[in-house]
Amino acid sequence: MIVAGIDVGSRTTCALFLAEGKILSYSLIFTGADSAATARRAMDEALSKVDFPGDAVERIVATGYGRILVPFAHKIISEISCHAKGAHFLFPSVRTVLDMGGQDCKAIRVDPHGNPSDFVMNDKCAAGTGRFLEVMAEALRLPLEEIGPLSLHSDQPITINSFCTVFAKAEVGLLMREGIPKKDILAGLHRALSVRIFSLLKKVGIEKDLVITGGIAKNIGVVKVMEEKIGFPALIPEESPLVGALGAAVVAGER
Amino acid sequence: MTTPDLNKPSAPGTLSHWTEEQGKGTLFSGINIGTETVNLVVMNEDDILHAHTEVTEEGGFIVSQRLLEQAKRKLMLPAQSRMTLAATGIGKKTVTFAQKQSSDMVCHARGALWLFPEARTVLDIGASGNRAMSVSKAGKVEKFALNSKCASGTGSFLWGMTKVIEASFEEMTSLSSGIEHGTKISNYCAVFAESEVISKIHGGEPKSRIVAGIYDAVVDRLMEQLNRVGIREEVVVTGGVARNTGLIRALERRIGRKVRVPQDPQIVGALGAALFARVNVGQE
Numbered sequence: 374m375i376v377a378g379i380d381v382g383s384r385t386t387c388a389l390f391l392a393e394g395k396i397l398s399y400s401l402i403f404t405g406a407d408s409a410a411t412a413r414r415a416m417d418e419a420l421s422k423v424d425f426p427g428d429a430v431e432r433i434v435a436t437g438y439g440r441i442l443v444p445f446a447h448k449i450i451s452e453i454s455c456h457a458k459g460a461h462f463l464f465p466s467v468r469t470v471l472d473m474g475g476q477d478c479k480a481i482r483v484d485p486h487g488n489p490s491d492f493v494m495n496d497k498c499a500a501g502t503g504r505f506l507e508v509m510a511e512a513l514r515l516p517l518e519e520i521g522p523l524s525l526h527s528d529q530p531i532t533i534n535s536f537c538t539v540f541a542k543a544e545v546g547l548l549m550r551e552g553i554p555k556k557d558i559l560a561g562l563h564r565a566l567s568v569r570i571f572s573l574l575k576k577v578g579i580e581k582d583l584v585i586t587g588g589i590a591k592n593i594g595v596v597k598v599m600e601e602k603i604g605f606p607a608l609i610p611e612e613s614p615l616v617g618a619l620g621a622a623v624v625a626g627e628r
Numbered sequence: 629m630t631t632p633d634l635n636k637p638s639a640p641g642t643l644s645h646w647t648e649e650q651g652k653g654t655l656f657s658g659i660n661i662g663t664e665t666v667n668l669v670v671m672n673e674d675d676i677l678h679a680h681t682e683v684t685e686e687g688g689f690i691v692s693q694r695l696l697e698q699a700k701r702k703l704m705l706p707a708q709s710r711m712t713l714a715a716t717g718i719g720k721k722t723v724t725f726a727q728k729q730s731s732d733m734v735c736h737a738r739g740a741l742w743l744f745p746e747a748r749t750v751l752d753i754g755a756s757g758n759r760a761m762s763v764s765k766a767g768k769v770e771k772f773a774l775n776s777k778c779a780s781g782t783g784s785f786l787w788g789m790t791k792v793i794e795a796s797f798e799e800m801t802s803l804s805s806g807i808e809h810g811t812k813i814s815n816y817c818a819v820f821a822e823s824e825v826i827s828k829i830h831g832g833e834p835k836s837r838i839v840a841g842i843y844d845a846v847v848d849r850l851m852e853q854l855n856r857v858g859i860r861e862e863v864v865v866t867g868g869v870a871r872n873t874g875l876i877r878a879l880e881r882r883i884g885r886k887v888r889v890p891q892d893p894q895i896v897g898a899l900g901a902a903l904f905a906r907v908n909v910g911q912e
Contacts, residue, residue: 476820498778499819508819538819539779539788540756547685 375425376432378621379415379446380455381408381439383476387615388415390423390430391622398422399615408439416445434625436617450624452617453481453492459620460584461487463610468580471570471599471607472616473589475503478570482577487623493576499538501569503588506595508538509562512545513555521563521594523556530560541565559594567598574603584608586616655703655711657696658735658901659726661688661719664755665868667898668695670703670711673906678702679895681868688715688722714905716897728905733772735900737763740864742903743896744888748860751850751879751887752896753869755783760853762860773856779818781849783869788818789842792825793835801874803839808881810840821845843878851882863887866896 375392382404389399400418405411412435420427435446436455443449460467461483470481477496484490495501499508510517531553535541541562548558574583583603589595590613600607610616653672660667666688670678678699684691692715700707715723716735723729740750741763750761758781759774779785790796795803804810811833815821821842828838863885865876870893880886890896 497816497820499817504819536777537779538817539784540777543756543784 374432374626375430376622376625377416377419377430377434378455378618378623378625379412379433379435379437379440379443380452380615380617380621381412381435381437381443382474382617383438384474385614386411386415386437386439387618388412388419389615389618389622390419391619391626396612396615396619399618401614404439408442409444412439412443413445432625434621436621448624450621453479453489455617455620455624456586457481457483457489457620458487458623459616459618460586460610462619462623463612463616464582464584464608466582467584467608469574469577469583471574471583471585471589472587473503473570473585474587475507478502478573478589480574480577482580487620491577493573495569495573500536500541501566501573505538505541505566506562506589506592508542509545509559512542513549513558515555518591520559521592521596524559524563524594525597527554527556527560529557530564531557533561533565536565563592563594563598567595567602570595570599571602579603581605582608584610586610586613655705656902656905657699657711657713658898658903658905659692659695659713659715659717659723660732660735660895660898660901661692661715661717661722662754662897663718665894666691666695666717666719667895668692668699669895669898669902670699671899671902671906676895676899676902679892679898681892681894688717688719689724692723692726712905714901716901716904730901730904732897733759733761733769734767735897735904736866737761737769737900738767738903739896739898739900740866740890741765741767742899743890744862744864746862747864747888749854749857749863751854751863751865753781753783753850753865753867755787755868758782758850758853758867760850760857762857771857773853775849775853780816780821781846781852783867785818785821785846785849786842786869786872786875788822789825789839792822793829793839793842795835795839797872800839800842801872803836804843804874804878807836807840809837810842810844811837813841813845816849839874840878843875844882846875847878847882850879854883859883859885861885865889866893868894 380387386404387401390397400415433446434448435443440449460470472479479494482491585607590609657670668680713726714728715726720729740747757776762771870889
């Protein structure tokens with residue numbers, strides 16, 4: 374049976390085909406103003422990479438921020454469930470998922486069947502989200518992908534006193550004027566962010582294995598500090614941006 | 629005219645005698661060393677003679693000396709004259725030559741009451757914080773509530789928005805005038821709210837409604853502090869942000885009453901410190 378999952382996120386949309394426990398193809402595109410049209414485009418692009426027609430797909434499950442607007446979905450499931458299922462598909466030993474993008478940060482406890490058992494999210498304060506680092510990268514005039522690795526070169530992390538992204542950015546400006554090396558400022562910023570992520574995770578409890586997904590998974594600076602805090606290595610899927618759609622497809626295949 | 633004994637500024641025959649001969653009366657000063665701004669107020673028994681606000685990163689010790697020198701020149705006092713100085717604000721301890729120190733909040737209440745004797749609620753809106761105080765007739769701070777951790781509801785929130793809207797504070801006031809209900813800004817966080825405003829601008833929402841919505845969002849935050857202390861008349865609003873006429877009007881609409889704003893809303897803490905410097909001098 375061929376099934377599909379679609380994850381319409383605020384920034385990217387992913388469509389993915391699953392059959393007999395294997396990923397057949399997927400597409401990953403930017404979400405446009407029209408979510409329904411984006412979902413259609415994502416499906417078509419994923420279909421273009423396989424040799425079966427669209428009507429061979431038996432069930433389609435949609436998730437994500439724009440899931441309500443996917444007209445051809447058979448079912449609509451929350452991102453939380455799909456993320457848990459997707460992480461579980463990739464790592465059956467997962468019991469905690471940390472998903473952090475540019476707008477929010479989610480901590481999900483997962484049971485041995487891949488169902489979410491507890492969940493907490495921050496989408497109110499930029500300081501505990503990927504946005505915090507995006508703002509700081511801009512303030513330090515560095516590309517986002519460089520700040521994680523650079524932060525690891527520091528052996529004198531600066532303590533950042535402000536909690537708020539706006540105030541921390543001002544603090545960074547002052548530190549730069551004082552001539553403090555960027556790597557030390559970054560080490561402090563990554564630590565500050567990790568403290569917030571850690572306190573969010575503690576609200577659901579941290580049980581091994583921890584899977585990290587979302588944009589933050591690519592930041593080695595955060596991953597390393599988190600691993601120090603939790604005391605064991607985290608699992609990071611290569612297919613990180615696909616986890617939601619993968620989970621949706623897994624649900625589609627469950628009957 | 630006897631030469632003042634500069635070792636004992638409060639002793640008879642020294643400064644007070646000197647400045648009375650200059651016709652200014654005994655002088656007192658208050659300096660408020662804040663996180664971003666430093667304020668100085670020089671007053672005599674009855675009036676404020678000099679007030680100065682400066683945004684600076686200089687250390688409190690150095691900037692106090694500089695501002696006092698500047699004040700003396702302006703008031704045409706001899707360079708070696710001294711006046712009782714009280715320091716307040718987060719950096720008050722750096723002003724080691726101050727005769728007295730007083731807590732920032734108490735100075736604020738004191739200053740607000742001197743300007744408006746009927747003040748019973750004081751709302752101070754600064755660049756990186758806001759606070760509300762409920763004050764008694766005698767100047768005691770009975771209740772207070774503050775935010776110093778989050779940019780929402782502070783000058784920083786408005787400052788960020790001026791960049792996004794591409795308008796000055798004054799232009800924001802005129803843009804929003806006459807708009808009773810602005811567009812709703814659903815994000816609490818300044819960073820996310822800025823993105824939301826950018827989307828609204830791209831979506832063609834009129835700037836006038838967006839600015840009104842921005843003021844409403846700030847007022848929402850200020851109400852959190854005001855509701856904690858209770859609103860009793862008269863309500864006095866201080867801090868640099870009080871200069872935003874549009875914001876003050878939005879606040880007045882929300883609380884259903886007029887508020888008082890000092891002519892110079894930033895010097896209230898320093899004024900309170902100067903008033904504190906006045907106490908007890910002349911009794912030695």
